[in-house]
Every structure is written in structure tokens, then in C-alpha cells.
Amino acid sequence: MDASPSALLTDLYQLNMAQAxxxxxxxxxxxxxxxxxxxxxxxxxxVAAGLEQALDFLQDLRFSDDELSWLIRSGRFSARLIDYLSGFRFSGDVHAMPEGTVFFANEPILRVTAPLPEAQLVETRLINLLHFQSLIASKAARMALLAPHKLLVDFGLRRAHGAEAGLLAARASYIGGFAGTATVQAEKCFGIPAYGTMAHSFVQSFDDEAAAFEAFAHARPKDLVLLIDTYDTEAAAGKVVALAPRLQALGIAIRGVRIDSGDLVALSRSVRRILDEGSLKEVTIFVSGGIEEETLSSFVREAAPIDGIGIGTSLATSSDAPALDCAYKLQEYAGAPRRKRSTGKATWPGRKQVWRRYNSGGHMVSDVLSTEDDVQEGEPLIVPILQEGRVVAHRPSLQDIRTYARKHLERLPKGFEGVQIGTPYPVHVAARLQQLATAVDLRTK
Amino acid sequence: MDASPSALLTDLYQLNMAQAxxxxxxxxxxxxxxxxxxxxxxxxxxVAAGLEQALDFLQDLRFSDDELSWLIRSGRFSARLIDYLSGFRFSGDVHAMPEGTVFFANEPILRVTAPLPEAQLVETRLINLLHFQSLIASKAARMALLAPHKLLVDFGLRRAHGAEAGLLAARASYIGGFAGTATVQAEKCFGIPAYGTMAHSFVQSFDDEAAAFEAFAHARPKDLVLLIDTYDTEAAAGKVVALAPRLQALGIAIRGVRIDSGDLVALSRSVRRILDEGSLKEVTIFVSGGIEEETLSSFVREAAPIDGIGIGTSLATSSDAPALDCAYKLQEYAGAPRRKRSTGKATWPGRKQVWRRYNSGGHMVSDVLSTEDDVQEGEPLIVPILQEGRVVAHRPSLQDIRTYARKHLERLPKGFEGVQIGTPYPVHVAARLQQLATAVDLRTK
Known part of the structure; x- marks a missing residue:
């Protein structure tokens, strides 16, 4: 079975509609x-993310001979559709908010302008790519803002929802402000710094915990971090103190210890004391295990001597909000603005722009959602990216995207960086857009 | 960027530990x-799922020249490790519960027996694969039990966490009892029936909703399902009634209508009435949009005339519980049982078996967790799958797995099929296993 993403990674109705x-x-x-x-x-x-992969998808999308044969064999489709798919190339325009842009409800982060069947056929995978990375970049940004001076590392691959989720969660969390990831392939693919310590199984494979530490230090002397909670955390911290001089004599420095269970605040304090009294002031404390936003907040509030934090499940699945209520909707066809009026799911018609206003301190104040040509005060956030299928914008590096995100996050209104959700950020709908919606409703039967 | 899953889709510490x-x-x-x-x-x-992909992973795992060069260039690893990885083949044994088996906390669903570095290196991706499909199969099974006589279809690809999540959610939900999926590639890869209707954008691309219905019917006459909630659901149902005789004259039957927003119970009733009065008694009603367990339960409780249901986000992200607290732990090394005692994360040592007991009505009563050789009353659930890297068990078809799961789910204790979570299912720990844990603790420093 070949299960790598293909042109058939789409909903059946996209093909039905294309045929029609x-x-x-x-x-x-x-x-x-x-x-x-x-x-x-x-x-x-x-935080907007996933544009890079969305563009790769649009530019690379082809239906292979194998896929076309399968579609023919399924007996569902017309010869005309198969012929159309065999020559498929995305030829449209894309406008978007650059990755790393902060955004809010009802603000488009991507616009596709293309012949209707093309724009329709790309829907499912575009949503799949933009939704997931925006979800994770947003979660990561909240966590990075909660613990601004800690080293945050993505530990999420094992609980992420499959291979691509693990890999793209590393990318999205790096955009959102994480320092790196445990996932090796993410360093290879994206250049994201990989971090790694040791697991309990290593310690357990020895009869003696101290012997395990010493063996690991000899085998992997660089960036040495020892896991100290397999049996008794404080006792293990004592073993680290006893081991350090012998390693030092060999030129090996212990960089840190990791605690993966128990009361992390209390243990970080007692371990810090044991290390300090053992002349290991420079050895850092890294914690992991079930970290949530509230945990991060408590580390800061209680001034726990924690230097770094590995975060898995709550980051890579965005477990407190594992999906965004997002959509890819037809806003204009053949020159006429369109919208749906379905209960609770009505949309704003036409090609739109988002304008952002800042106060004198540089903090965001409010956004205006308008039709594209209705120039408003503020910074326009949506820019041209592809024209007739070709890239017209500079494609930023991942480092650039991360820096861009940080600058945006620094400009959030005060109070937006906490666990608590206060008053929503104001997004105004321009008068001409409201009038357009009314006009569209009058016209549509 | 090539981001398809590779041997480097693992945590850095696995390589660190292998070297040590x-x-x-x-x-x-x-x-x-x-x-x-x-x-x-x-x-x-x-519900256990993902074994098929886990076995493919174990049997196919190789480090390519490109990956090995990259590892060398990273400067992190010894020549000995690189040499070991270049010849890596999984040579171990696997025991597991077959896919589709119902299981509970602390019951192993997979056991790997292999030289330590091998068994360690496969950890991350094994967890990644078993966790996700078990998560989704479990969610799907709950939903299928809540709405036993409805056609349930996976609509989750767009909100699933990436490509692999979308594809494997289709597979796992089919195991759990869903009838099919909207994802075309899942039909191609796994033979899961694909279902598809039409989207709002299709209707919106016409100035007239009735014209959109007629055009779609002509273009895609087979399995015709019309989406009727773009503007006014009841009015659209009337348009379907008006259209039906013209289509019938052409030999085209309307199979169903889909409602994607609003009060689905109330709308299904009014639409049913409109269809029935319009002599369209055989036209089915399919609903979608934000379906949760409680929604399904309400459909049944209120006897809503709903025939089929498309479920996306809540299924494909298991949104009410988007991760399982799972682990892959060393239980024995060099013939000696091991366990960790970390606070809240202690494990049961040794190779284990799970024994299931049933009452006279065939319903599950309780399980016993024991060491492998401690034969207990009941059905042993863990069976040999791979021996020295080769498959020894019959590899069941997806249909077989689905049937196996259904049989297991039918034997759940009464009351386990509702939204409410009652008393936990009893899993007893055999006396000899408890004694072993104590003995291991006495031995480990």
C-alpha cells in the first residue's frame, strides 16, 4: 500500500463537482x-502558518497515470473529466497573509483566484495544510508567550496524529516561538534545531542508575542531559553530583538534568538545591511530562528554577482546542460576489482585505475587514503570492518567518499573552462590505 | 523539501541511546x-488499531544513504552507530492484540522482543502509528454504537492533522464501524467505500439554486445527493420536489438530500414531510456539520428521520479526547524483568498476557493482566504476529478486521454503548504479577 499524499487525497465531491x-x-x-x-x-x-506547504501543493499538483487509471476503473467519471485531470496544472493567483501573521475570526488568510474547477479541486488539501499548521503555530505562540525566557522544545511526534502531523507540528511550533524539536527529520527537512536527552528505558536497562548515567556520559558526551526520575528523583540528583567530578576529569561537562514526572515545581527546587550544593550551578534543569498552558504559567508564577521545557501532546495535538472552525468558501464567481447564508455559517462576499491599526506604542488596536478595493486606514495584511501559478513574492526562509511571527506577537494588545481569554480583539466590517452582502442576498434566489 | 516519513522520523534521543x-x-x-x-x-x-501500518514500518525500516550521510554530517554520531544503522533490519518478535480488539488501561496491545538498540529505535514511530489509529477507531466505535442503524461516513480529511491523519482516520473509523469515507485516496489505498455529494460553492456558482440542482443531476446522475441548505433549507426541499418528475422522465433518481447547518432534528422532520408530500418517500436525508456524540444520541432519542450522517472534525481529531496517555516501556532486559517507578507512571514488569472472561450471555465480564506464562481462566488476547522479523500470523483483510471489531463491540458489557461513562471495566492484576513488581523494586538501585 502506498499511502503517501497524492492528488486523490481529496473529498470525492470535489471530483463530482469538477465533472459538473x-x-x-x-x-x-x-x-x-x-x-x-x-x-x-x-x-x-x-497565527497563520502552512502557506509554504500550500504553495508546494498547488504548484506540484498533478494526476499520475496510475491515479487516472484508477479513476477510470472506478466507473464514476466522464471521459471529459479524466481528460481535464490528465492535463491539470494550477494556473491561478494566490493572495495571502504571510506565515507568522496574527489573525482573527472572519479574516481570510488565503485567497485563490482561478477557473472554478481548479479552485474547487484544491480545496480539501489546502484546508488540511493551512488548518493544521495555523492550529499548532497558534498553540505554540500562546505557550511561548507564557514562558518567555524558557527554552521550549517540541516533544510531540509520538502523540501527533501521524507522520505529517509530527513533522509539520515541529515546523509550526518553531514559527510560534519554540526553540527546537526532538524530531530528527524536522532538522533535516526544515533546519529546525533538534534536541534529545535519554529515556527511562536506558536507565532501566542497567541494574544501577548511577552506572547508566556514567555509561551514557561516556557514549554521548556532547550536550549531556541526564534523566533523573526513573526511580527517585532527588536520590538521582545526588548521583549526578557524585558523578560530575569523575566526568570533569575526562573533560565531560554535564549540561543538564531532566525531570519527567512528579511535582515539577517542587522537584525543580529540591534538585536545584542539590545541584547547587554539589557545585553544579551551571547544570540546567529541563522538565517534561503533561505540560499544559496552566503548568507553564505556574512555573513562571512560582519562579521555579526551570530552564527548559519539553512539550508533547498538548502542543502537537493542540489538545485544548484540537481543531479550528475554518472554511474555504466561494466569494465571487464570473465577476459577481457570492455568499452563503446557511444558519450560523453565513460568509462575507467578494475579494477582501484586512487592515490593521496600531496605537502609538506599536500595539495592535483593531482590524477592518473590507472589500479589496476599499482602502482603509492601517496596514494591509493580504499580499500577492502567486500569479498565474507562479511565485511573485519573495519566499521567506523559516528563520525569517519565525522572526516575522515574533514581531507580530510582540505587537499583540497587552493582556493577550495570558492563559485567560478576555475581551475579543475588535474586527470591524467596513460599511461597503456590509452593503455588498445585502445586495448579494437580494440578487440570489 | 521531501517530507515523506523516513527512518529519521524519530526522536533524537533514540539515536543517542542506540549509540550508547x-x-x-x-x-x-x-x-x-x-x-x-x-x-x-x-x-x-x-479499540486496538494501527497494527498493519506498524508491521509495515518494522519490516520496511532502512536507513538510506542520504539519511546516513546527513547523520554523519550532523557530527553527532559515532562511526559505530552509523555502521549499525546502515545495516539495520528489524529482526525481532512481535506479539499483539489483533486490530479491532477492545482493550483497557494497562493492557499491552503490542509487545516487541528484540536486541535492545532495535527495540529502542522503533519506539517513536510505533507509538505514533498505534496511538493515532487506536484513538480514532475508539472514537468511531463509540459513534457507531450510538447510532447503530444510520449510515456513518467519515468527512474528516480537511480538519484531520495532515495527510496521513486524514488517510488513516478513514481506515480506523471504518474498523470502528463507519460505512465509508469522503476521502478518495482511502478507497484507492484501502478499498474503503467513498461517498460524496456536492458543496455550497457548487450551488453558489449558479444564480439560481434550482438550476444548480438540475445541472448537477445531469452531470452526475449516479448516487445523486443534493445539498439543500445553502440559502433556505425548506424552500430548497420544495425545489427538489419540483425537479424530481423532470429527472425521472430522464431516468434519473434523486437518492438523497443533505442538510449541513441549522437545527438538524427539526429540519430533518420538515424536509421529510415536504419530500413525503411530494411523493419522494424513498429519498433519504443525510446530515452533516458539527456532529458530536451528543448530537448522534439526540437523533436517536428524538427519532429524527435521518438516514445518514457525515462526521468530520469530532471523528478525525477525536476532539473530545485528542490523545491517549500511552507509552512503550521496557519491561524486561537480558532476561530480567524491569519497571519504572516514576510518580504516577509506574509500570507492570515482564512479558504479559491479557485474559478476558465472558458471562453466559457472551458479554465481557472482566480481564486479568498476568505474566505471559501465568495461565488464567478466559480468552488470551495477545497472539504472536512476527517472529525474527517475519510474519507468522495470518494478516487479516480490512473487512475481516472490521468484522472482528464488530463482534468485539457486540460483547461489550451492557451500558458501555452510551455517551455516559459509568463504572470502569474491571481489569485485575494477577497475584504473581504483583509479586514480580515487588521483587523488581527490591532489586533495582
């Missing part, structure tokens, strides 16, 4: 926008 | 078990 569009000659220019309808109750802002 | 194991000669036989430590508060049982 071709049949009906509905191939004029369509405009779709991707946006989040409503923020989860646990979020007061979101 | 080789250095220390710690290459004797190790036994690791994968289990869930604690069920989420929203679950009263779990």
Missing part, C-alpha cells in the same frame, strides 16, 4: 477565501 | 510493551 462544472461550462474565474469562522473559546488570537 | 547501547554492549534481548496508562475521562473502552 465542466459539463455546464462553469469554468469562469472563481474566488475562494480560507478563513476561520470563530475562534475556539481557548484562543484570543491565531 | 552499542558503546556499552547493551545489545541483549529487550522486551517493550505498548499500552495506554489511563483512559481519557470521555472513554470507557478502546
Amino acid at each position: 462544472y465542466l459539463e455546464e461550462g462553469h469554468t469562469e474565474t472563481a474566488v475562494f477565501e480560507f478563513f476561520v469562522r470563530k475562534l475556539p473559546p481557548q484562543r484570543n488570537f491565531l | 547501547y552499542l558503546e556499552e554492549g547493551h545489545t541483549e534481548t529487550a522486551v517493550f510493551e505498548f499500552f495506554v496508562r489511563k483512559l481519557p475521562p470521555q472513554r470507557n473502552f478502546l
Whole structure:
């Protein structure tokens, strides 16, 4: 079984609709926008991410001979559709907020302008890519803001939802402010610094914990971090103190210890004391295990002597809000603005822009959502990215994206960096956009 | 960037430890078990899934020249480790519960017996694969039990966490009792029936909703399902009634309508009435949009005339419990049982078996967790799968797995099929296993 993402990683109805569009000659220019309808109750802002992979997807999308044969064999589709798919190339325009931009409900972060069947066929995977990385970058940003002076490392691969989720969670969390990841492939693919210590199984494979520490130090002397909670954390800290001089004589420095269970605040204090009294003031304390936003907040509030934190499940699954209520919706077809009015899911029609205003201190004050040509005060956030399938914008490096995100996050309104969710950020709808929605409703039967 | 899963889709510490194991000669036989430590508060049982992909992973795992060069260039690893990785083949044994088996906390669903560095190196991806599919199969099973006579379809690809999550959620939900999926690639890879209707964008691309229905019917006459909630659901149902005779004259039957927003119970009733009065009694009603367990329960409780249900986010992200507290732990090394005693994370040592007892009605009564050779009353659930890297068990088809799961789910204790979580299922720890844990603790310094 080959389960790598293919052109068939899409919903069946996309192919059904493409066939009907071709049949009906509905191939004029369509405009779709991707946006989040409503923020989860646990979020007061979101961070856009995933554009890089979305662009790769659009530019690389082809239907292989194997896929086309399978579609023919399925007996579901017309010869016209198969012929269309065999020559498929994405030829449209893309406008987007750059990755790392802070955004809010109803603000498009990506717009596709293309012949209707093209724009329709790319929907499912575009959502799949933009949704997940924006979800994780947003979660990571909240965590990084909660613990601004700690080294945060993504430990999420094992509990992430599959291979791609693990890899892209490393990327998205790095954008959101994490220092690195445990995932080796993320360093190879994206250049994200990989961090790694040792596991309990290593310690358990020895009859004696101290012997395990010494063996590991000899085998992996660089960046040496010892895991001290397999049996008794404080006793193990004492063993680290006893071991340090022997290692020092060999030129090996212990960089840190890791605690993965128990009361992390209390243990970090007692371990810090044991290390300090053992002349190991420079040895850092790294913790992990079930870290949530509230845990991070408590570390800071209680001034726990914790230097670094490995975060897995709550980051890589965004467990307190594992999905965003997002959509990719038709906003214009053949030159006419469109919208749906479905209960609770109505959309704003037309091609749109988001304008952001700042106060004199440089902090964000409010956004305005307008039609694209309705120039408003403030900074326009949506910029051209692809034109007729080709990149027109500079494609930033991951480092640039991370820096861009940090600058955005520094400009959040005061109070947005805590665990608590306060008053929502104001996003105003421009008068002309409101009038357009009313006009569209009058026209649509 | 090539981001397909590779041998480097692992945690850095696995490589660190492998290097240290080789250095220390710690290459004797190790036994690791994968289990869930604690069920989420929203679950009263779990369904094992992902073994097929786990076995593919174990049997296919190789380090490519490109990966080895990259590891060398990273400067982190010894020549001995690189040499070891270049010849890596999984040569161990695997015992497991077959996919589709119902299981509970602390019950291993997979055991790996292999030289320590091998068993260690496969940890991260094994957890990644077993965790996710077991998570989703468990969620799907709950949903299927809540709505036993409805057609349930996975609509989750767009909100799933990446490509692999979307594809494997289709597989896992099919195991758990879903009838099919919207994801085309899942039909191609796994033979899972694909279902598809139409989207709002199709309707919106016409100025007239009735014209959109007619065009779609002409273009895709087979399995025709019309989406009726873009503007006004009841009005659209009337348009379907008006259209039906014209289509019938052409030999086209409307199979169903889909409602994706609003009060689904109330709308299903009014739409049913409109369809029935319009002589469309055979047209089915399919609903979707934000379906949770409680929604399914309400459909049944209120006897809503709903025939099929598309479920996305809550299924594919298991949104009420997006992760399981699971682990892959060393239980034996070099013939001696091991365990960790970390606070809240202590494990049961040794190679284990799970024995299940049933009452006279065929329903599950209790399980016993024992050491492997401590034969207990009941059905042993863990069976040999791989021996020295080769498959010894029959590899069941996905259909067989689905049937096996259904049989297990039918034998759940009464009351386990509801939304409410009652008394936990009893899992007893055999006396000899308890004695072994005590003995291990006395031995480990």
C-alpha cells in the first residue's frame, strides 16, 4: 500500500463537482477565501502558518497515470473529466497573509483566484495544510508567550496524529516561538534545531542508575542531559553530583538534568538545591511530562528554577482546542460576489482585505475587514503570492518567518499573552462590505 | 523539501541511546510493551488499531544513504552507530492484540522482543502509528454504537492533522464501524467505500439554486445527493420536489438530500414531510456539520428521520479526547524483568498476557493482566504476529478486521454503548504479577 499524499487525497465531491462544472461550462474565474469562522473559546488570537506547504501543493499538483487509471476503473467519471485531470496544472493567483501573521475570526488568510474547477479541486488539501499548521503555530505562540525566557522544545511526534502531523507540528511550533524539536527529520527537512536527552528505558536497562548515567556520559558526551526520575528523583540528583567530578576529569561537562514526572515545581527546587550544593550551578534543569498552558504559567508564577521545557501532546495535538472552525468558501464567481447564508455559517462576499491599526506604542488596536478595493486606514495584511501559478513574492526562509511571527506577537494588545481569554480583539466590517452582502442576498434566489 | 516519513522520523534521543547501547554492549534481548496508562475521562473502552501500518514500518525500516550521510554530517554520531544503522533490519518478535480488539488501561496491545538498540529505535514511530489509529477507531466505535442503524461516513480529511491523519482516520473509523469515507485516496489505498455529494460553492456558482440542482443531476446522475441548505433549507426541499418528475422522465433518481447547518432534528422532520408530500418517500436525508456524540444520541432519542450522517472534525481529531496517555516501556532486559517507578507512571514488569472472561450471555465480564506464562481462566488476547522479523500470523483483510471489531463491540458489557461513562471495566492484576513488581523494586538501585 502506498499511502503517501497524492492528488486523490481529496473529498470525492470535489471530483463530482469538477465533472459538473465542466459539463455546464462553469469554468469562469472563481474566488475562494480560507478563513476561520470563530475562534475556539481557548484562543484570543491565531497565527497563520502552512502557506509554504500550500504553495508546494498547488504548484506540484498533478494526476499520475496510475491515479487516472484508477479513476477510470472506478466507473464514476466522464471521459471529459479524466481528460481535464490528465492535463491539470494550477494556473491561478494566490493572495495571502504571510506565515507568522496574527489573525482573527472572519479574516481570510488565503485567497485563490482561478477557473472554478481548479479552485474547487484544491480545496480539501489546502484546508488540511493551512488548518493544521495555523492550529499548532497558534498553540505554540500562546505557550511561548507564557514562558518567555524558557527554552521550549517540541516533544510531540509520538502523540501527533501521524507522520505529517509530527513533522509539520515541529515546523509550526518553531514559527510560534519554540526553540527546537526532538524530531530528527524536522532538522533535516526544515533546519529546525533538534534536541534529545535519554529515556527511562536506558536507565532501566542497567541494574544501577548511577552506572547508566556514567555509561551514557561516556557514549554521548556532547550536550549531556541526564534523566533523573526513573526511580527517585532527588536520590538521582545526588548521583549526578557524585558523578560530575569523575566526568570533569575526562573533560565531560554535564549540561543538564531532566525531570519527567512528579511535582515539577517542587522537584525543580529540591534538585536545584542539590545541584547547587554539589557545585553544579551551571547544570540546567529541563522538565517534561503533561505540560499544559496552566503548568507553564505556574512555573513562571512560582519562579521555579526551570530552564527548559519539553512539550508533547498538548502542543502537537493542540489538545485544548484540537481543531479550528475554518472554511474555504466561494466569494465571487464570473465577476459577481457570492455568499452563503446557511444558519450560523453565513460568509462575507467578494475579494477582501484586512487592515490593521496600531496605537502609538506599536500595539495592535483593531482590524477592518473590507472589500479589496476599499482602502482603509492601517496596514494591509493580504499580499500577492502567486500569479498565474507562479511565485511573485519573495519566499521567506523559516528563520525569517519565525522572526516575522515574533514581531507580530510582540505587537499583540497587552493582556493577550495570558492563559485567560478576555475581551475579543475588535474586527470591524467596513460599511461597503456590509452593503455588498445585502445586495448579494437580494440578487440570489 | 521531501517530507515523506523516513527512518529519521524519530526522536533524537533514540539515536543517542542506540549509540550508547552499542558503546556499552547493551545489545541483549529487550522486551517493550505498548499500552495506554489511563483512559481519557470521555472513554470507557478502546479499540486496538494501527497494527498493519506498524508491521509495515518494522519490516520496511532502512536507513538510506542520504539519511546516513546527513547523520554523519550532523557530527553527532559515532562511526559505530552509523555502521549499525546502515545495516539495520528489524529482526525481532512481535506479539499483539489483533486490530479491532477492545482493550483497557494497562493492557499491552503490542509487545516487541528484540536486541535492545532495535527495540529502542522503533519506539517513536510505533507509538505514533498505534496511538493515532487506536484513538480514532475508539472514537468511531463509540459513534457507531450510538447510532447503530444510520449510515456513518467519515468527512474528516480537511480538519484531520495532515495527510496521513486524514488517510488513516478513514481506515480506523471504518474498523470502528463507519460505512465509508469522503476521502478518495482511502478507497484507492484501502478499498474503503467513498461517498460524496456536492458543496455550497457548487450551488453558489449558479444564480439560481434550482438550476444548480438540475445541472448537477445531469452531470452526475449516479448516487445523486443534493445539498439543500445553502440559502433556505425548506424552500430548497420544495425545489427538489419540483425537479424530481423532470429527472425521472430522464431516468434519473434523486437518492438523497443533505442538510449541513441549522437545527438538524427539526429540519430533518420538515424536509421529510415536504419530500413525503411530494411523493419522494424513498429519498433519504443525510446530515452533516458539527456532529458530536451528543448530537448522534439526540437523533436517536428524538427519532429524527435521518438516514445518514457525515462526521468530520469530532471523528478525525477525536476532539473530545485528542490523545491517549500511552507509552512503550521496557519491561524486561537480558532476561530480567524491569519497571519504572516514576510518580504516577509506574509500570507492570515482564512479558504479559491479557485474559478476558465472558458471562453466559457472551458479554465481557472482566480481564486479568498476568505474566505471559501465568495461565488464567478466559480468552488470551495477545497472539504472536512476527517472529525474527517475519510474519507468522495470518494478516487479516480490512473487512475481516472490521468484522472482528464488530463482534468485539457486540460483547461489550451492557451500558458501555452510551455517551455516559459509568463504572470502569474491571481489569485485575494477577497475584504473581504483583509479586514480580515487588521483587523488581527490591532489586533495582
